[in-house]
Structure formats: structure tokens, C-alpha cells
Amino acid sequence: MATLIERLRTTEHVTVTELADETGASEMTIRRDLDQLAERGVLRRVRGGAVSLLLRGEAMPFAVREQEAADAKERIATVVNDLLTDGEAVILDGGTTTLTVARALARRRLTVVPLDMHSANALGGAPRIRLLVPGGRTTPGALAFTGPLTEGSLASLRVDTAVLGVCGLSAEHGLTAHELDEVPVKRAAIASARRVVAVCDGAKFGRTGLGLVCPVTTLDMVITDRSAPETAVSRLRDAGVDVRLA
Secondary structure, three states: OHHHHHHHHHOOEEEHHHHHHHHOOOHHHHHHHHHHHHHOOOEEEEOOEEEEOOOOOOOOOHHHHOOOOHHHHHHHHHHHHHHOOOOOEEEEOOOHHHHHHHHHOOOOOEEEEEOEHHHHHHHOOOOOEEEOOOOOEEOOOOOEEEOHHHHHHHHOOOEEEEEEEOOEEEOOOEEEEOOHHHHHHHHHHHHHEEEEEEEOOHHHHHOOOOEEEEOHHHOOEEEEOOOOOHHHHHHHHHOOOEEEEO
């Protein structure tokens, strides 16, 4: 399904036959995957294929993104877990990778400020987590906190580490986000943190979101997986960013 999703990011119309040829999957499997994506609002089924419902550069629905690079997200979450020290205060950005991080942190003794309801729910029953929910309005699907209430809450805090999710990342374009409402929230998280860590799978290095959050020189560390392009990783390191491969 990953190849199909990538095609839908840039191609308006896809056919079952061409997708089967590209992926080596059966046409029955392709039809099933298209039907599942149609149910999630990603595409509209038409005879012999489908039409993408996404604008170029727009984020996939949360439920779809949650399934992408699941193994890589687990490894990234393990590195983040090892990086943090019990007793730290942590801002945990919204997103599917940070949700995986939230689940990995559930047994730790930390103060966590989650920036979406998904991570808040994942940590809500954790016995040693002190949960601080910033408030604000939530975005559809992703349930990310946005708006002046969220930004004001973050401005009143000083934390040890901010763990940021990524829509796109490169030495040239910096850390970017698809949703413009999330940009000032991410910036507020950065301003409140002593250490800024970005987490993303390797596919994010080939994408650029609409909104610029920060240049890469703002980041102390990037945790990604070994599918990240070597050239992109080298350019981040040349910019002074500590890049760790999970």
C-alpha cells in the first residue's frame, strides 16, 4: 500500500492495471487497497481505478499515516526512550511517529505535554506520567491542539526536551509542516525547550510541507531510520545537527 500512497501524493488518477504492474501485487489486492483508502477519504473509486482527493503536498489522513513505516517508527521511539532521563519534562508533538513515542514512554517517570489528543489518550493511564494538557482547539482526524490557547500554554513552560514530528525535512528547506495552524504551535514548543529533537522516518526527507517551522540549525538532534538518504543525512550533519539512525 505504501507505493500506492506515494503515487496518490503526486498523481490525480491511477488505474488498477498500472498499479499491479508497478508493485507486482495482484489486481484483486490493488482493488482491496483502493477500497480501503476510499473508505478513509483518500480517493474516489472510478471504473478501473481511482481519483485522488488530496491536494499536492497535503497530508494523508491520520489513520493512513499511522500505518506507514510502522517498524521504523517503533525503532525511532526506542531511541527517544533511551535518550530521555527519568524526571525530565517533555513536549511531545502531534503526529503518528510521536504517538508511537508516547506509547514507548508510558512506563517512564516523566512530565509530558502532549500536543494532540492521540498521545494524551495513550498516556492518560500511565501511572508515573505527569500529564499536562495544553488545551486549544483540535484539528480533524489528527486531533492536534492549535490556536492561541495552545501557544499561550507552551509559552508559560520551560521543558527539557521538545520532540517534534515532521512532515518534511531537508537542509535546504528546514523542518516543514503541511498544516499552517500547527506551525506556530511547533515554534512555541521549540522556544520553550532546552533541547529540540525531530523524529521522522526516511521518507520525510523527500517531502516539503507548505509551512516553514524552522531551519535545521534550530534542531539539536534528528532521529530517523536507515532508509533516510545518505546525502540528506550528510547535509544535516554538515549543518551541525546530531543525526541518529534507528
